[in-house]
Amino acid sequence: MQYLLLIYGNEEHFGKLTEAEQNGVLKEYGEFTKSIAQSGHYRGGNELAEISTATTVRVRDKKRLVTDGPFAETKEQLGGYYLIEAKDLDDALAVAARIPSARWGSIEVRPIVPHDMP
């Protein structure tokens, strides 16, 4: 079963770290990604650019509405994600708990609903 692990955190937190600390976090992420690739969990994942780069689009009455900013303003922002294959929720939670940001941010674990490609 696949799960999407959504990494939420306060963007400012990362900005306030020293360069050495930032490099430490990046290195930790690299090691984590490698480890879940080796264990067979990894299906994909990316860091997202800052929330200030977000654009939201809606179509109403066939008209496209484009606005600056994220869908919802929140104290913690979606900063990245992993797509994993896990045996069950416990397995997914164990992987999520090892994401470095889990120590200062939050990881939302969402099961993926499978659909066949039409």
Added chain:
Amino acid sequence: MDVERIYREESGRILATLIRLLGSFDLAEEVMQEAFAAALEQWPKRGFPDNPRAWLVSTAHHKGVDMLRRRTRFDSKRDELQRLAELEQQLSEAEENMLRPDGVSDDRLRLIFTCCHPALVLEARVALTLRTLCGLTTEEIARAFLVPLPTMAQRLVRAKQKIRDAKIPYQVPPKRELTERLEAVMLVVYLVFNEGYSASSGDAAIRRELCAEAIRLGRLICELLPGENESHALLALMLLHDSRRAARVAGEGEVVLLEEQNRDLWDHEQVREGLGLVESAVRGGAAGSYALQAAIAALHAQQRALKRQTGSRLLRSMRRCCGCSHRPWLN
């Protein structure tokens, strides 16, 4: 022996096994009800089977497989077909296993840990535990928690949906997660007991039943996981408080303070059992909030005449205990 009593005592176990065999809470509940209905009809005529539980599990299991087979005919998904093949293979295997007592207790432990999974909202954990392990009806649970019936039914449906859709596993957690997960289980038991113990609301019969169910669950956990001292402390805590039930409320329903209680009304057998459990739990290293509260309850139970100035040791314990949420017995 009657079917109703078997339902009361065995439905938790039977359901636990059926959920493992059929892989679905809803289907397991449905076929268990059907099996009991069949028992009500057949047993009085043909006599009781030697092993009623085995009869019920195997009858329900056959019904479950039939039902899945029928559904599959309409909806022939590959996954469903594969699941069905597995089930049929399990069928004979399961009937053998069922007669081995250890296999069955594993099922109940699985059910406890799944119902009390921290990924479920606390109210749902409590409701699901009472529904599946204790066999209370949705209506009884709704009445016990003063929640409208549709709200409670919805809560149970959502919890079962999450178990299915997020794939909360039906298993006893591995050793390294056991302490953390057992805490979640104990919290549920503690809340059930509290709800039954606090004299604030609900009707008396249901409250008494909640206390009894909490104690039953507490015993079950101690029996299934004998090495866990903290859960022994929780059982002791419940036994000690429950032992004062008869002395705690006066005729008009008002609460009688500990100092003024008629101690002849205490259940001394329960007090003794509780004291023994506290002692062995603390000696075994239990030092969490249940152990602390149980130790306080033990002090209360032992003091012949409780004075207002009960000594700073007890007060210190109580202050340390202030982090704990709801403690109606500290009145």
